[in-house]
Amino acid sequence: MNRPRFTDSNDGQPALSLDAVAASVSSSLDSTSVDTSAETTPDPAPRKPKRRATAETLASQQREISVSEFFSKNRHLLGFDNPAKALLTAIKEAVDNSLDACEEAGILPDIRVEVDEAGEGRYRVAVQDNGPGIVRAQVPKIFAKLLYGSKFHHLKQSRGQQGIGISAAGLYAQQTTGKPVVIISKTDRGRMARRIELRIDTRRNKPEVLSDVEVDWEEVNHGTRVEMELVGTYRGGRTSIDSYLEQTVIANPHMSLVYKLPKMAEPIVFERAAHELPREPLEIKPHPHGVELGLLIHMMHDARGQSVKKTLVESFSRVSASVAQQVCDMAGIPSKTKTTRLTGDQIEALHNALGKVRVMSPPASCVVPIGEDLIIAGLQRRFDAEFFTAVTRPPAVYRGNPFVVECGIAYGGKLDKDNTADIMRFANRVPLQYQPKACATTEAVYQTNWKAYQLSQPKGSLPIGPVAVVLHLASVWVPFTSEAKEAVAHYDELLKEMRLAIQEAGRRLASHLRARNRVENELKRKTLFERYIPELGSSLSKITGKEAQKVTQSLLDALPNFVNIEPPPDPDEPDSSPPTPSMPPPNDVLEGEPPESARPKAKTAAASSEQDDEPDEPDEPDEPEEVAEPPKAPEKSKAVEPEGDSKSKPRKAKAGSRKRRPSDGQLDLVK
Numbered sequence: 299m300n301r302p303r304f305t306d307s308n309d310g311q312p313a314l315s316l317d318a319v320a321a322s323v324s325s326s327l328d329s330t331s332v333d334t335s336a337e338t339t340p341d342p343a344p345r346k347p348k349r350r351a352t353a354e355t356l357a358s359q360q361r362e363i364s365v366s367e368f369f370s371k372n373r374h375l376l377g378f379d380n381p382a383k384a385l386l387t388a389i390k391e392a393v394d395n396s397l398d399a400c401e402e403a404g405i406l407p408d409i410r411v412e413v414d415e416a417g418e419g420r421y422r423v424a425v426q427d428n429g430p431g432i433v434r435a436q437v438p439k440i441f442a443k444l445l446y447g448s449k450f451h452h453l454k455q456s457r458g459q460q461g462i463g464i465s466a467a468g469l470y471a472q473q474t475t476g477k478p479v480v481i482i483s484k485t486d487r488g489r490m491a492r493r494i495e496l497r498i499d500t501r502r503n504k505p506e507v508l509s510d511v512e513v514d515w516e517e518v519n520h521g522t523r524v525e526m527e528l529v530g531t532y533r534g535g536r537t538s539i540d541s542y543l544e545q546t547v548i549a550n551p552h553m554s555l556v557y558k559l560p561k562m563a564e565p566i567v568f569e570r571a572a573h574e575l576p577r578e579p580l581e582i583k584p585h586p587h588g589v590e591l592g593l594l595i596h597m598m599h600d601a602r603g604q605s606v607k608k609t610l611v612e613s614f615s616r617v618s619a620s621v622a623q624q625v626c627d628m629a630g631i632p633s634k635t636k637t638t639r640l641t642g643d644q645i646e647a648l649h650n651a652l653g654k655v656r657v658m659s660p661p662a663s664c665v666v667p668i669g670e671d672l673i674i675a676g677l678q679r680r681f682d683a684e685f686f687t688a689v690t691r692p693p694a695v696y697r698g699n700p701f702v703v704e705c706g707i708a709y710g711g712k713l714d715k716d717n718t719a720d721i722m723r724f725a726n727r728v729p730l731q732y733q734p735k736a737c738a739t740t741e742a743v744y745q746t747n748w749k750a751y752q753l754s755q756p757k758g759s760l761p762i763g764p765v766a767v768v769l770h771l772a773s774v775w776v777p778f779t780s781e782a783k784e785a786v787a788h789y790d791e792l793l794k795e796m797r798l799a800i801q802e803a804g805r806r807l808a809s810h811l812r813a814r815n816r817v818e819n820e821l822k823r824k825t826l827f828e829r830y831i832p833e834l835g836s837s838l839s840k841i842t843g844k845e846a847q848k849v850t851q852s853l854l855d856a857l858p859n860f861v862n863i864e865p866p867p868d869p870d871e872p873d874s875s876p877p878t879p880s881m882p883p884p885n886d887v888l889e890g891e892p893p894e895s896a897r898p899k900a901k902t903a904a905a906s907s908e909q910d911d912e913p914d915e916p917d918e919p920d921e922p923e924e925v926a927e928p929p930k931a932p933e934k935s936k937a938v939e940p941e942g943d944s945k946s947k948p949r950k951a952k953a954g955s956r957k958r959r960p961s962d963g964q965l966d967l968v969k
């Protein structure tokens with residue numbers, strides 16, 4: 299057999315054949331008494347793996363998975379991944395439902411939250427509302443059947459979306475303590491309440507009623523109380539229940555809240571700050587620009603043989619008969635074709651045409667922001683600050699869903715000046731406390747150049763200073779990153795609107811800070827003059843022979859001509875009066891030609907858009923002329939400075955009231 303040989307021609311050593319290498323390896327292996335026969339004998343042919351199961355045996359194991367079983371194994375997907383979060387999530391789901399139910403029924407919400415220790419690491423939670431109550435037949439399905447609710451199938455702004463929140467909380471309680479969920483509900487003043495104990499049959503995702511009795515619940519006319527016992531951890535900090543409740547109060551000034559948490563001697567009471575309910579959000583149909591192919595197939599199927607044109611008009615928002623005709627023409631489908639006759643290709647052509655047809659944006663009346671005045675009122679309830687402002691952006695659209703972004707800022711006062719800003723995120727008035735880094739709201743704060751607004755901001759960090767920022771997204775469908783509804787997805791349209799809202803509020807803050815600095819400087823000058831005036835008075839008295847006290851008094855009287863200190867604000871002026879809670883009027887058109895009334899606002903947005911497109915890096919402050927400008931008339935009332943010393947209340951001099959400076963003319967020192 300010809301084998302290749304290694305030769306080393308350089309050192310003249312004898313060439314080493316592969317046979318020799320094999321022999322030496324073999325002998326060395328021999329010396330460690332390892333059997334090398336396997337190395338030399340060829341590998342046996344790979345054995346055919348033994349069949350472990352047949353299609354038939356596998357089929358015998360295949361069965362439907364109940365949604366309750368799935369979520370009891372994957373409860374982290376719903377926000378029940380650790381005891382601290384689980385306790386908060388359970389309360390949050392119940393409070394969200396209570397607020398939704400009250401608002402839907404047109405009732406100003408009175409919410410009560412009680413959390414008591416029930417043994418080592420166990421808590422008893424009760425959430426009570428004065429909502430419409432729940433009819434007896436619905437109680438078991440609502441609280442002990444996952445994916446059951448009234449909101450999923452409607453395109454309408456609400457806190458709940460998925461039909462899973464409260465039953466998931468009950469499931470967690472049942473899994474961790476084995477205790478049933480207890481519901482007490484009363485639907486009218488004259489009626490008895492029902493007290494129902496429930497358990498979920500996780501295998502079948504069906505409710506089991508353990509007890510159902512009539513009870514006298516005299517203290518309420520109508521409402522619902524949910525009680526559950528669960529394993530949890532009660533702790534403080536940003537993700538605490540306290541923080542969640544306080545933030546809920548900010549975003550829902552129309553609610554009154556009483557809560558008692560473990561170790562609290564007395565319950566905490568938040569009276570309502572607004573006595574009007576938010577405008578009722580209208581339900582809308584899907585917008586043609588946002589529809590997905592799968593949904594369109596369903597719509598055509600559900601139309602059961604109606605004409606394509608009629609189906610389009612009835613199923614979509616903003617699709618008139620003429621728009622529907624255009625869509626059919628673009629898709630090359632006769633408008634009278636029955637939906638049952640449509641082929642897959644034709645539906646796809648329809649889908650393409652729907653995406654391209656020119657059509658108005660969805661009606662903005664379906665989105666209900668908190669409103670600038672109420673955000674300020676909410677911030678004032680929570681923070682003892684020196685300056686408050688809020689901005690509500692005009693409605694915009696992402697994937698066919700209308701949305702509105704709002705930003706509120708509280709500055710100074712007792713806010714911590716050495717820490718990073720307190721960022722409070724909200725979606726449909728619900729505080730978001732987990733996953734800040736994954737949330738579009740936080741990203742928008744990071745992307746903003748806060749140095750332009752007189753705050754320090756280390757590179758890639760949040761702003762530092764005595765600032766609290768509220769960012770609220772109101773939409774018919776909030777694009778959460780997961781079922782736990784913890785963070786908002788990074789849609790470009792959302793991020794842009796968030797940045798614009800922050801920039802607008804930031805400019806107002808900068809304007810306030812500049813004015814405050816001016817006043818502080820003038821105050822320093824005034825103190826300096828006051829210190830030297832007596833000395834100057836006595837010297838002048840010697841020169842003029844006038845009485846020293848009179849001379850000094852004249853100098854003091856003339857002081858306002860030297861220093862431009864503003865008088866304390868007139869409480870009757872709209873600028874300093876507390877804000878009157880009111881909701882912004884609904885704006886009915888979003889895209890295309892804005893309505894006449896919306897034009898001035900759209901103009902402001904356009905100016906801001908230009909700024910938004912600027913590179914973020916240059917840390918140059920805004921042009922002084924731009925920022926030093928006082929807020930325009932309609933915005934002025936939105937920046938609120940609480941009453942206090944004149945230091946924190948800089949105001950522009952009124953026209954014609956400019957004080958004379960020394961250079962303006964002769965001073966009448968001595969009368």
Ligand SMILES: Nc1ncnc2c1ncn2[C@@H]1O[C@H](COP(=O)(O)OP(=O)(O)OP(=O)(O)O)[C@@H](O)[C@H]1O
Pocket residue numbers: 391394395396399427429430431432440446447448449450457458459460461462463464465466522
């Ligand atoms: N306190 C309540 N008063 C009146 N109805 C309620 C109350 N709590 C829940 N409901 C009804 O029960 C349904 C199911 O509530 P659940 O929290 O499970 O889902 P959801 O609120 O629809 O959506 P999400 O899963 O996003 O919270 C609600 O849609 C609502 O119709």
Ligand SMILES: [Mg+2]
Pocket residue numbers: 391394395457458459462463464
């Ligand atoms: Mg809910």
